[in-house]
Each structure stands twice: as C-alpha cells, then as structure tokens.
Amino acid sequence: MxxxxxxxxxxxxxxxxxxxxxxxxxxxxxxxxxxxxxxxxxxxxxxxxxxxxxxxxxxxxxxxxxxxxxxxxxxxxxxxxxxxxxxxxxxxxxxxxxxxxxxxxxxxxxxxxxxxxxxxxxxxxxxxxxxxxxxxxxxxxxxxxxxxxxxxxxxxxxxxxxxxxxxxxxxxxxxxxxxxxxxxxxxxxxxxxxxxxxxxxxxxxxxxxxxxxxxxxxxxxxxxxxxxxxxxxxxxxxxxxxxxxxxxxxxxxxxxxxxxxxxxxxxxxxxxxxxVYQNRLNDMEEHMKDVEHLYDGIRGIRHDMKNHVADLEILLKQNHTSDGEYKIEMQKYLDGMCNTMEELDMSCNTGNPVTDVVISRKIRKAGEEKVPIECNFIYPSALNISAFDLSILLNNGLDNALEASEKEQKPYICLDSYVRERMFFIEIRNAFTGNLPENGEGLHTTKSDAALHGMGMKNMKRCAEKYYGALKWKSSNGEFLLTIMLQGMEEKYAK
Structure with missing residues (x-):
C-alpha cells in the first residue's frame, strides 16, 4: 500500500x-x-x-x-x-x-x-x-x-x-x-x-x-x-x-x-x-514652412496688387508712337505677374490643402534633381483618414522613391491612389534596377546613417497599422512598387 x-x-x-x-x-x-x-x-x-x-x-x-x-x-x-x-x-x-x-x-x-x-x-x-x-x-x-x-x-x-x-x-x-x-x-x-x-x-x-x-x-x-x-x-x-x-x-x-x-x-x-515623434515634428515643421511660404506670397501679392493696377492704368493712358512697342511692354508686365502667381500655384491638386502642399514640395524638389513625377493622387475625404497621417506616408514614401530614382539613368516617379469599398490604396512607383535586401524589419537602406533612415519606414508602418492597414513592396522589371493599404475609419474613431 x-x-x-x-x-x-x-x-x-x-x-x-x-x-x-x-x-x-x-x-x-x-x-x-x-x-x-x-x-x-x-x-x-x-x-x-x-x-x-x-x-x-x-x-x-x-x-x-x-x-x-x-x-x-x-x-x-x-x-x-x-x-x-x-x-x-x-x-x-x-x-x-x-x-x-x-x-x-x-x-x-x-x-x-x-x-x-x-x-x-x-x-x-x-x-x-x-x-x-x-x-x-x-x-x-x-x-x-x-x-x-x-x-x-x-x-x-x-x-x-x-x-x-x-x-x-x-x-x-x-x-x-x-x-x-x-x-x-x-x-x-x-x-x-x-x-x-x-x-x-x-x-x-x-x-x-x-x-x-x-x-x-x-x-x-x-x-x-x-x-x-x-x-x-x-x-x-x-x-x-x-x-x-x-x-x-x-x-x-x-x-x-x-x-x-x-x-x-x-x-x-x-x-x-x-x-517617431521627432520625425513627425520635422514633417510638421516642413509643412509649416510651406504654408508660411504660401501665406507670405499671397500677402506680398495683395500688397503689390494696387501698384500693379496703377502701373497698368498709366500704361493704358500713355501715348505710344508704335503699337508694337506698347504691346511688348504690356506683355512683359503681364508675364511678370503670371510668373509671380505660378510660384504660389500648387503643382498637384488633391482635394486637401495639406496633401497639396506636401506633394507640391516633393515635385519641386524632384524638379531640382531632374526626376519627373506623375501625380494622380486624390485625397479620400469620405474615409476619415487624417491628412497629417497621409502627409507622413507621402513624405517618407516620396523621399525613398526620390532617393532610389536619383541613381537611375532614366529616373521617374508615379504617385497613384484609389479606393476599393472602405479601403484606400496608395501606390508609389519609381525606377529601380538594384537589389532589394531586407534587414528583418523592412527594407535595408544604402545611406550611411542607417539607424535614422530606417525610422521612415517604421513611421509609415505605424501609420498604416493605425488604420488596420499594411505596407507591401516588390521590385520587378526595373521598377519598385510600394503599396500602402489603409482602412477607412468611422467618424467617431477618426482623429
């Protein structure tokens, strides 16, 4: 027993x-x-x-x-x-x-x-x-x-x-x-x-x-x-x-x-x-600079508009010996006014002032690097997705595309967006003929400051996960494609 x-x-x-x-x-x-x-x-x-x-x-x-x-x-x-x-x-x-x-x-x-x-x-x-x-x-x-x-x-x-x-x-x-x-x-x-x-x-x-x-x-x-x-x-x-x-x-x-x-x-x-918060503050600072630039330009035009009107009145009252000289002077003056207005014009109209400023800034930057950008982005106002979150996605996505395109012989960037039911998709394509190594958490950077550069992709992933979405990427036929998927939120959850 x-x-x-x-x-x-x-x-x-x-x-x-x-x-x-x-x-x-x-x-x-x-x-x-x-x-x-x-x-x-x-x-x-x-x-x-x-x-x-x-x-x-x-x-x-x-x-x-x-x-x-x-x-x-x-x-x-x-x-x-x-x-x-x-x-x-x-x-x-x-x-x-x-x-x-x-x-x-x-x-x-x-x-x-x-x-x-x-x-x-x-x-x-x-x-x-x-x-x-x-x-x-x-x-x-x-x-x-x-x-x-x-x-x-x-x-x-x-x-x-x-x-x-x-x-x-x-x-x-x-x-x-x-x-x-x-x-x-x-x-x-x-x-x-x-x-x-x-x-x-x-x-x-x-x-x-x-x-x-x-x-x-x-x-x-x-x-x-x-x-x-x-x-x-x-x-x-x-x-x-x-x-x-x-x-x-x-x-x-x-x-x-x-x-x-x-x-x-x-x-x-x-x-x-x-x-992440530092990068977001940097994005906000860049955005504020663009808005400030736009506001200063509008204020300057408003200030000079009376002078422009007065100058045009004087030109109209003057007696010119030659109609040709008169037309040339008028044309030069009008061209100068148009050039001033074009500097303040948004390069891309998305339906939201925040995304307008972000994309326009990237288009100007790409123009300086001689990288053409085709923009077909439309802001999804019906899906209650924060314009600030979209600005983070667009800023980092376009920066990465621009970095990769600068090294290509025939650089280009295409930005597209579309809606499927309650899902919003952003696609960024760019020329890319290199390898696509990964570091286990995302794409591997070729920049010397790899620790900070990797934060851009992490910021994008965090923004996507906030809307129950994800990032996907692939490279084929000399092109890199980044797809960002976001789920539209109910208005009470939108921030």
Missing part, C-alpha cells in the same frame, strides 16, 4: 511539473497551422507522452536495467543524468514537431524549463533533507526516552512524517517552480519575437550555466561505496549551504536575464517612439 501511494504521489507531482511546462509554452509558442484547432489535444499528448516516459523509466524493471544497469534503479546520482537528457530530448522532439517557431526559441524554452525544475529541486532539497533528519532524530530520542506511545507506533509515525515531508516538499517545490515559470513567461511574452541572436544568447547563457551546474551536482551528489550510501553533504557539511545558495542564485540569474532583456526592449521602443 505504501509503495502504491508513493508511486501515485510521484506521478501526480511529475504530471503537475509537465503542466507548468505547458503553461510556459502556451502564449510563447503557437501550434503549427495544421493543428490550429487541436491545441488541447497537442497539450494532452505532451502530458501523456512525457508522463508515460517517466513512469516507464522509473517503474519498469526492463528499462531500469537498461538505463541504470540493475532493476533496483539509480545506485549513483550520476546514473540519472542520461535519463534526464533523454527526457529533455523527448519533449524537444515533440515540441519541434507540433509547435511553430524558430528551433532556437523552442530549444531554449524546453531546456530552460527543465533547468528551472532542477535548480528548484536543488534549492529546496537540502533544506528539506535537514528538516527530515532533525525530525527523525527527535523521534529516536523520544523513543530512547521510553515514550510508550512512540515505541508502539514508531514505524507508523515515521511513515506519516515521511508522507508529510514528501507532500510539503512537493507543495513548496511546485509553488517555487510555478512563480519562477510565471516570471519568466511574463517577461518573455513582452519581448516576443523582437529579439536578435545576441539577445537570444544573453538569455541562453544563464540557462546553460544552470543546466551545467545541475549536471555537476547530479554527478557527485551521492554514490554507493560497497553497501553504504555516501552523500556529498555528509562528507562536506559546507555544501548544505553552498548547494541551495548557488542553485537559487542560478535560478535568479535566469529570471533576471529575462527581466533585463525586457527592460532593454522597453528602452529601445521608447527610443523608437521618441524618434
């Missing part, structure tokens, strides 16, 4: 540990597309396979003899190292088959979950072992003092103490394991898939160190010498403090690495937001 009870407790504990691994994986990994509606079956399969493996290795005499060399099980702590690795490989193979994601990420999660399990055990085991020994010694002293009740029920009392010891150890172990896994998951879920290889290595090193420590402890913790078992903590009492201390510090280091990485990602995102 005692053996059956111990087996049940052991299997339940193991099952709960595997549930915590599932808890860690859930949310950090997604099942592959073909299992998308069978997540619960995948999780149940994980529990069944890993628990069955554990039960077979620890309770089937054939496998015990195969793995440990005898049917009794582990005779030296180092004998548990190979089954431990085999268990990790079984879990890893299962997750690689059913879960989607990078192999490095899946491997890190499995090995880290196992390392946390081992470190938690070594952190608590020494303390509970000492507690059990103190309790057992107390019982022996009471028995030696001829305590009649204890003498009669010594075996039963000792068994009850052992059960309580096991239960208390498992409860505390599962609590520490749960909160460690929870802390790791909360930090990793924030980081998501934004980390690079260096950051992955930053996470993996503490886990690898912790796993190596656990392997070292398993290899020297205890061994049989003849018929006597010898524990490391008996021969070296200082290990009673060192083992839990080093194990707990290693466990803390794994969690702190995830916390630090989360802080780094937060800091990086804050820097990105600052850069």
């Amino acid at each position: 005692k053996e059956v009870f111990d087996i049940v407790i052991d299997l339940v504990e193991h099952l709960l540990k595997r549930c915590l691994i599932i808890y860690l994986l859930h949310g950090l990994l997604a099942v592959k597309q073909r299992y998308i509606r069978r997540e619960r079956l995948v999780e149940a399969g994980f529990l069944i396979i890993t628990t069955s493996y554990y039960a077979a290795v620890n309770y089937l005499p054939v496998l015990k003899k195969l793995l440990y060399g005898n049917e009794e099980g582990i005779v030296e702590s180092r004998g548990s190292i190979f089954p431990m690795f085999l268990s990790m490989l079984v879990m890893l193979a299962y997750c690689l088959y059913f879960y989607d994601g990078k192999r490095r990420r899946i491997s890190y999660l499995i090995f880290t979950a196992y390392t946390i399990n081992e470190l938690t055990m070594f952190t608590l085991h020494t303390f509970f072992t000492l507690l059990f020994r103190v309790t057992s010694d107390l019982m022996l002293r009471l028995a030696m003092d001829a305590n009649e009740f204890i003498l009669k029920n010594f075996v039963i009392i000792l068994y009850v103490i052992q059960i309580l010891w096991n239960l208390s150890f498992q409860v505390v172990f599962l609590l520490v394991y749960y909160y460690s896994v929870k802390a790791l998951k909360n930090n990793l879920s924030y980081v998501g898939k934004k980390i690079n290889r260096v950051q992955e290595l930053f996470l993996a090193v503490p886990s690898a160190m912790g796993l190596c420590l656990c392997i070292l402890l398993r290899s020297i913790l205890y061994a049989y010498h003849g018929k006597q078992i010898r524990f490391l903590i008996d021969e070296y009492p200082e290990t009673n403090v060192l083992i839990p201390l080093v194990s707990s510090l290693s466990l803390l280091l794994i969690i702190l690495s995830a916390v630090i990485l989360k802080k780094l990602v937060e800091s990086s995102e804050n820097e990105v937001l600052v850069e």
